[in-house]
Amino acid sequence: MSTVLIGYRGCGKSTIGQKLADHLWLKFADTDQIVTAKAGKSIKEIFESDGEARFRELEAEAVKEVATLQDHVISLGGGAPLREENRRVIKEAGHRVVYLKCEAEELLRRINSDPSTPGLRPHLTAMGGGIEEINKVLAEREPIYRQMADAELEVTYLEPAEAIVYVVRLM
Numbered sequence: 001m002s003t004v005l006i007g008y009r010g011c012g013k014s015t016i017g018q019k020l021a022d023h024l025w026l027k028f029a030d031t032d033q034i035v036t037a038k039a040g041k042s043i044k045e046i047f048e049s050d051g052e053a054r055f056r057e058l059e060a061e062a063v064k065e066v067a068t069l070q071d072h073v074i075s076l077g078g079g080a081p082l083r084e085e086n087r088r089v090i091k092e093a094g095h096r097v098v099y100l101k102c103e104a105e106e107l108l109r110r111i112n113s114d115p116s117t118p119g120l121r122p123h124l125t126a127m128g129g130g131i132e133e134i135n136k137v138l139a140e141r142e143p144i145y146r147q148m149a150d151a152e153l154e155v156t157y158l159e160p161a162e163a164i165v166y167v168v169r170l171m
Contacts, residue, residue, distance in 0.1 A: 001071075001094055001095055001096060002026075002066075002069050002071060002074050002096070003020070003072075003073050003074065003095065003096045003097075003171055004075075004076055004090055004095045004098070005017050005020075005074065005076065005098055005100055006078075006098070006145055006148060007078065007099055007101065007145060008078050008107055008137070009078045009107070009111060010102065010108075010110040010111040010114070011100040011101070011107065011155055012100055012102070012110075012155055012160060012163060013030075013076070014030055014032070014033075016100065016155070016160050016164060017030065017073045017074070017075040018073075019160050019161070019164055020073045020164050021072070023168070024073070026071050026072055026073055027069075027071070027072045027073075028072065028074075028075070029066045029073075029074045029075070030074075031059055031062040031074070031075065031076050031077045032075070032077045034065060035055070035058045035062050035077070039058060043055060043077075056083065059077055059079070059080050059083075060083060060085060060086055062077075063076065063080055063085075063086040063089055063090065064089055067090055067093040067095070068093070076090070078141070079141075081148050082144055087147075087148050090148070096150050096151070097148055097149045097150050098151045098153060099145045099146060099152045099153070100153055100163070101142075101152055101156075102154075102156045104134045104135050106156045106157075107134050108130065108131050108134055150170075151170040153166050153170060
């Protein structure tokens with residue numbers, strides 16, 4: 001069994017996931033990293049050159065790949081749980097899924113404070129990536145995250161080291 005972290009971009013899936021894997025002496029896998037490595041371009045470039053549909057196909061392939069992993073900490077891209085096939089593959093693999101919940105204002109702060117965001121991540125709507133976009137997309141995704149998750153952790157006010165302690169308790 002592996003632990004799968006889900007949630008909106010900026011919630012800490014990659015940061016917490018990598019630190020959690022190190023803490024538990026496990027390997028870490030990130031579907032976004034798998035997609036970009038295979039495509040040879042950033043997610044933003046995939047969106048711009050090939051479209052979101054192609055990105056979602058590549059993401060589904062990455063989800064199938066990570067679903068076979070045992071004794072890993074896995075970060076799923078923020079939109080991966082939206083596809084029923086992805087949710088099914090993870091659940092059938094028997095992995096523990098933890099939703100890292102974070103308030104929209106904090107997500108915006110984290111996203112804006114990451115200097116790599118503009119070059120690597122596309123906007124998710126025509127709203128341009130601000131608080132309105134985050135609120136809209138969160139409203140659509142949160143019920144799906146909650147349906148998929150075995151546990152939920154509020155990470156808005158937690159540092160990664162604190163979040164790791166709680167995720168371990170939820171495992």
